[in-house]
Amino acid sequence: xxxxxxxxxxxxxxxxxxxxxxxxxxxxxxxxxxxxxxxxxxxxxxxxxxxxxxxxxxxxxxxxxxxxxxxxxxxxxxxxxxxxxxxxxxxxxxxxxxxxxxxxxxxxxxxxxxxxxxxxxxxxxxxx
Numbered sequence: 512x513x514x515x516x517x518x519x520x521x522x523x524x525x526x527x528x529x530x531x532x533x534x535x536x537x538x539x540x541x542x543x544x545x546x547x548x549x550x551x552x553x554x555x556x557x558x559x560x561x562x563x564x565x566x567x568x569x570x571x572x573x574x575x576x577x578x579x580x581x582x583x584x585x586x587x588x589x590x591x592x593x594x595x596x597x598x599x600x601x602x603x604x605x606x607x608x609x610x611x612x613x614x615x616x617x618x619x620x621x622x623x624x625x626x627x628x629x630x631x632x633x634x635x636x637x638x639x
Contacts, residue, residue, distance in 0.1 A: 512536055512574050521568045527618035531571055535612075541579055541604050544612040545570035550594050559586050563606060564597020569619050579604035 513532055517523060535542045545565025570593075581603030586595065600609060 513542075513571060514573075514577070515571045516567070516569070518568045522620045523569055524618040527615065528571070535571075535573060535610075538573055538575070538610065541576035541600075541609045542573045542612060543570065543576055543600055543609050544572065544614055546614050546616065547611050550590075550597070557587050558584055558602060559590055559594050559598040562594065562597045562601040563611060564594045564600075565614075567591065567593040569614055570596075571614075576600060576604060576609065579608070 513535065515523075515528065531544060535544070543565065546568070547563050547565055550559050550562050550564060580599040582599065584595065584598050584602055586598065600606075
């Protein structure tokens with residue numbers, strides 16, 4: 512019922528994910544959890560102009576969101592997959608019909624993890 516997209520250079524706390532599952536399982540409307548922002552008009556002059564999209568390090572969404580996605584979206588240029596997914600949500604589901612939930616970055620680590628005297632470079636390959 513719920514799906515997660517996580518970058519290969521990111522970690523997420525499992526208890527945080529379980530809490531989100533418990534809260535949003537069976538939710539009455541489409542749910543899109545991420546670090547949301549809007550595309551800028553100068554970068555996307557077409558169907559992706561001004562759409563809300565999630566930062567790619569982590570997003571979580573429910574089946575209701577998948578069912579209303581516009582999978583035939585048309586756009587120009589080479590936008591990243593996060594803004595295209597946001598356009599699919601906006602064009603297919605309608606922003607007013609979606610529950611946009613801000614992720615809690617205290618439980619998501621991107622590119623590096625530091626805790627209890629440990630420091631891990633999650634982008635192990637330096638050209639990543």
